[in-house]
Every structure is written in structure tokens, then in C-alpha cells.
Amino acid sequence: MTTEVSRSLATPDSGQLVLPSYERPSGLHPPLGSEGYRSTALRHPRQPLVLLPHRLTEVTGPLLGAELIIPTDSDLTTQYDGEPQGQRIIVTGRVLDSDGRPVPDTLVEIWQTNAAGRYRHWHEHHPAPLDPNFGGLGRAVTDAAGRYRFITIQPGSYPWGNHYNAWRPAHIHFSLFGRAFTQRLVTQMYFPGDPLLPLDPIYNSVPDEKARQRLVANFDIELTQPEWALGYNWDIVLRGRDATVFE
Amino acid sequence: MAGLTPSQTVGPYFAMRLPWDDGPFVVPEGSPGAVTIIGRLYDGAGNIIPDGLIETWQADPDGRFAHPDDPRGPTGGGYRTFRGFARCPTLPDGSYRIVTLKPGPLPTPDGSIEAPHLDVSVFARGLLDRVVTRMYFPDERAANAADPVLSCIDEPRRAGLVAVPEPEGHLRFDIHLQGERETVFFDV
Numbered sequence: 001m002t003t004e005v006s007r008s009l010a011t012p013d014s015g016q017l018v019l020p021s022y023e024r025p026s027g028l029h030p031p032l033g034s035e036g037y038r039s040t041a042l043r044h045p046r047q048p049l050v051l052l053p054h055r056l057t058e059v060t061g062p063l064l065g066a067e068l069i070i071p072t073d074s075d076l077t078t079q080y081d082g083e084p085q086g087q088r089i090i091v092t093g094r095v096l097d098s099d100g101r102p103v104p105d106t107l108v109e110i111w112q113t114n115a116a117g118r119y120r121h122w123h124e125h126h127p128a129p130l131d132p133n134f135g136g137l138g139r140a141v142t143d144a145a146g147r148y149r150f151i152t153i154q155p156g157s158y159p160w161g162n163h164y165n166a167w168r169p170a171h172i173h174f175s176l177f178g179r180a181f182t183q184r185l186v187t188q189m190y191f192p193g194d195p196l197l198p199l200d201p202i203y204n205s206v207p208d209e210k211a212r213q214r215l216v217a218n219f220d221i222e223l224t225q226p227e228w229a230l231g232y233n234w235d236i237v238l239r240g241r242d243a244t245v246f247e
Numbered sequence: 248m249a250g251l252t253p254s255q256t257v258g259p260y261f262a263m264r265l266p267w268d269d270g271p272f273v274v275p276e277g278s279p280g281a282v283t284i285i286g287r288l289y290d291g292a293g294n295i296i297p298d299g300l301i302e303t304w305q306a307d308p309d310g311r312f313a314h315p316d317d318p319r320g321p322t323g324g325g326y327r328t329f330r331g332f333a334r335c336p337t338l339p340d341g342s343y344r345i346v347t348l349k350p351g352p353l354p355t356p357d358g359s360i361e362a363p364h365l366d367v368s369v370f371a372r373g374l375l376d377r378v379v380t381r382m383y384f385p386d387e388r389a390a391n392a393a394d395p396v397l398s399c400i401d402e403p404r405r406a407g408l409v410a411v412p413e414p415e416g417h418l419r420f421d422i423h424l425q426g427e428r429e430t431v432f433f434d435v
Contacts, residue, residue: 064332
């Protein structure tokens with residue numbers, strides 16, 4: 001049952017395996033144990049993380065794309081028979097790496113509440129109305145310039161049980177793959193001027209204020225379509241890599 | 248350098264979007280050589296986590312990746328239905344199940360050989376960033392002993408990274424986010 005090693009270890013002609021290496025951001029992501037966000041208490045590791053060098057499994061990753069997508073996936077306002085309630089918005093931006101290079105052909109997945117702040121999910125008990133014409137799910141694949149574009153409805157705020165009178169600011173969940181296992185990112189996009197942002201323990205779990213503000217989309221009048229929809233721009237920046245690193 | 252986008256929790260409602268029907272199947276069920284991996288996700292009190300998401304990424308049985316950054320060039324193409332990636336939400340009993348093929352060993356830039364393994368990401372409400380671990384195979388005793396990652400980890404924690412054979416030929420890989428049996432997680 002033990003695999004034959006010799007069969008599968010072909011390296012390039014040079015005989016040396018040269019792999020890209022991805023930057024390791026320190027202090028960017030929220031600490032896994034975060035006092036303000038109660039659910040972290042029993043769910044975060046207490047032992048220090050072990051450094052994992054970037055080798056073949058880490059510098060490659062699933063290249064999921066067009067085969068998973070149908071055209072209506074990126075327009076959340078046309079997935080049902082009628083038009084959903086609420087403020088129509090366009091959310092677009094580029095997926096880049098930290099050297100400014102676009103990440104093309106990569107899957108972007110989103111999920112969100114409807115205009116009333118209600119998720120279409122069996123576990124959701126918030127007494128706000130469901131919208132029969134809104135599912136809150138989207139998928140898109142970035143173009144050659146790394147651009148994605150969704151048409152959706154402005155999500156609502158909703159209460160949650162973290163502390164007394166806790167309300168989540170309006171947000172859209174985003175899931176991204178990039179091109180490598182190291183670049184995998186799940187995050188949330190927020191809206192400018194939301195009065196709940198300073199009160200939200202999840203948003204404020206990001207330690208650096210500038211990094212936190214990068215989770216907030218920009219309202220863009222140029223993207224806004226007259227008589228039709230407000231436009232928001234939000235770029236997502238994944239970890240960059242060194243082109244050639246000899247380890 | 249542009250500023251990186253920070254992580255936020257996947258929350259409890261990812262199940263609306265992220266799972267898809269054949270997500271847990273790296274290869275279709277019943278494929279020749281298919282291995283079923285089962286396990287449960289636990290919190291620091293030993294309770295099961297019924298709202299987590301497990302994702303795995305791995306080489307094919309030849310130790311190859313269909314990916315432009317694998318410098319060994321295109322794969323042989325012998326595993327057309329194999330996509331290397333699986334995604335499975337945990338069920339109300341905290342369990343997940345993935346069907347895959349056992350990956351081959353991998354060369355490294357420094358000449359050592361990595362034993363067959365899966366990179367495993369865990370997402371959940373209460374996790375502000377994913378956590379990453381690795382699953383190794385119990386029938387690779389010699390390769391595991393020489394693996395440059397596994398050999399850096401002391402017992403008894405090291406044993407937690409090796410799947411356990413189950414009577415029906417399945418492999419069990421339980422993940423403990425915290426507590427006495429806390430799984431080894433990696434900084435990637």
C-alpha cells in the first residue's frame with residue numbers, strides 16, 4: 001500500500017525544484033482568540049501555530065472557475081420570478097495580489113441577508129420577513145484584469161446574541177481562492193458610514209485600523225447607474241509572492 | 248505594496264452558498280482506489296461543532312498538481328475526474344466525510360520528501376480566520392518518519408496529524424480546535 005517514491009518525484013531538467021514563496025502577513029488578520037467576539041472562546045487554538053514552509057501543496061491550489069458558474073449567478077436580482085425588495089446595488093472591484101498583479105479567472109463566492117436583514121437559512125430566527133425573490137447567493141469568476149461584478153440588494157443589519165443589543169453592520173460575505181492554497185481568504189465587505197461599525201466586535205477584531213478600513217467598500221458615483229442602482233467599489237488584495245525563491 | 252485584505256469569520260450562514268452537492272467528492276464515490284475520510288470537529292469543551300466547514304487540498308496519486316506553479320510541468324492526465332479539492336460542511340453531529348484518492352509523496356526544494364498528506368482548512372463561526380492542519384496516512388510509517396513537517400512535531404501531538412484506520416477501511420481524522428487534544432495547526 002506504500003506508494004512507490006521513485007515513480008512520482010520527477011523534477012525539472014535542472015534537477016532543482018524552484019517554488020514561489022508567499023508573503024506571511026503578521027498582525028493583519030484578527031487574533032483567533034478575540035474577547036469581544038464570544039464564540040471564539042472555545043473555538044480558537046491555544047497552542048502556538050507551527051510554521052509551515054511553502055512547498056508544493058501550499059503554492060498550488062484549486063483553480064475553480066467557469067465550470068461552476070451560470071450567468072445569473074452574479075445577478076442576485078434576477079434569480080427568481082420577480083424583483084426582490086430593497087435598494088439595488090452594483091458591487092464590483094478587482095482581486096489583486098499585494099504587488100498589484102490582478103488575479104484572473106478566480107472564483108468569488110458571496111452570501112448576504114436580504115434588505116430586511118434576514119438570511120435565507122434554516123438556522124436563522126430573526127423575525128424579519130423573507131423575500132420570496134431574493135436568495136442572497138452569488139458567484140462570479142474574475143476577468144483577465146481580476147475584476148468581478150455583482151448586482152444585488154443592499155443587505156440589512158440584524159441582531160445577534162453576542163452581547164446585549166448587539167447588531168451586525170450590513171455586510172456581504174466573500175470567499176476567495178486566489179491561485180494558491182496560501183491565498184485562500186474568507187472575509188466580509190462593509191458599507192461606508194455604517195453607524196454600527198464602531199460597535200461591531202467582528203469588524204473591530206482586525207487589529208490595525210487601516211487594515212480594518214480596507215474592509216469597507218467605496219461608494220462610487222461613476223459606477224452608479226442613473227435611475228437604476230448605486231455603485232460600490234471594493235478591491236480585495238491577496239498575499240503576494242516572490243517570483244523566484246531558492247530555499 | 249497594496250494593503251492586504253484581512254480575514255473575517257465565515258459566520259453561521261455560509262451553508263447558504265459554500266457547499267455544493269459534489270463538494271465532498273475529490274473523485275466520484277466508488278472510483279477505483281477511493282478512500283473515504285471521516286471525522287468530527289470539536290471545540291475546547293469537547294462539544295461537537297455542527298456549523299463548521301472543512302476544505303482539503305492535495306496532490307494526485309502520482310504526487311502531481313494540475314497547476315501552473317507545479318514546476319514539474321503538466322500532469323500525466325491519468326486522473327481526469329480528480330480535482331484535488333474537497334469541501335464539506337459539518338453535520339448536526341459535527342461530522343464530515345470526504346471521498347478522495349490517496350496522494351503520492353512530494354519532492355521539496357531542499358531534497359527531502361514529504362509523505363502523502365492533505366492540507367486541511369477549517370472555517371467556522373467563532374473562527375476569525377481559517378485554521379490549517381495536515382492529515383497524514385497511517386500506512387506510511389517510514390515516509391511519515393522522514394517527513395520534514397511531521398518530524399518537527401513532538402508526540403503526543405504528532406499522532407493527532409495521522410489518520411486512524413477504521414474497521415470498514417475508512418480513515419478517521421478528528422479535529423480539535425482547542426483543549427487537551429488540540430490539533431496541531433500551522434501558520435501558512
